[in-house]
Amino acid sequence: MGSASDIPVIEKGVKVLDELGIPYEVAIASAHRTPRDVEGYAVNAAQRGIEVLIAAAGLSAALPGVVAAATGLPVIGIPVKGGALDGLDALLSVTQMPPGVPVGSVGLNASLNACLLAVRIISIHDKDLTKKLEEWTKKRSIAVAESRSKLADLPAAPEEAYRI
Numbered sequence: 001m002g003s004a005s006d007i008p009v010i011e012k013g014v015k016v017l018d019e020l021g022i023p024y025e026v027a028i029a030s031a032h033r034t035p036r037d038v039e040g041y042a043v044n045a046a047q048r049g050i051e052v053l054i055a056a057a058g059l060s061a062a063l064p065g066v067v068a069a070a071t072g073l074p075v076i077g078i079p080v081k082g083g084a085l086d087g088l089d090a091l092l093s094v095t096q097m098p099p100g101v102p103v104g105s106v107g108l109n110a111s112l113n114a115c116l117l118a119v120r121i122i123s124i125h126d127k128d129l130t131k132k133l134e135e136w137t138k139k140r141s142i143a144v145a146e147s148r149s150k151l152a153d154l155p156a157a158p159e160e161a162y163r164i
């Protein structure tokens with residue numbers, strides 16, 4: 001992430017990595033304030049065994065693009081909400097990369113989706129992880145189905161309406 005102020009955003013997403021038993025590390029380096037650290041980290045990542053990089057930054061969020069320019073690994077950018085434009089600036093900075101330097105962007109502050117996308121990428125050649133991820137996703141879908149019980153005072157759709 002670009003700053004320690006981004007920690008709360010990242011913390012929410014990485015819980016799923018803990019749940020799935022995926023090793024990860026967290027780094028702070030700023031594309032504008034400590035650019036040499038960003039480049040060093042990105043250049044070293046592949047040889048250190050890292051398979052996917054997630055870069056979170058707010059304001060004029062150059063971090064994901066700078067990381068993507070310095071590594072061949074997949075980079076997922078998280079635009080962080082905040083500042084005078086409330087994250088619109090970060091969203092555009094992360095998504096509008098020039099051709100040839102790809103950054104996969106998730107929504108504002110969407111660190112859970114960034115982590116899940118990273119898991120999908122690394123699970124392509126890992127059947128055990130694919131299964132774990134399927135089970136995790138199934139649990140979430142059961143929770144959504146169970147939440148229908150909260151419709152008790154409303155004209156709820158019957159269960160068969162959802163069946164394929």
Ligand code: RP5
Pocket residue numbers: 001002003004005006030056057058059080082
């Ligand atoms: C970005 O600027 C960081 O990623 C952070 O989201 C934002 C504000 O940084 P701080 O001023 O809180 O360090 O580089």
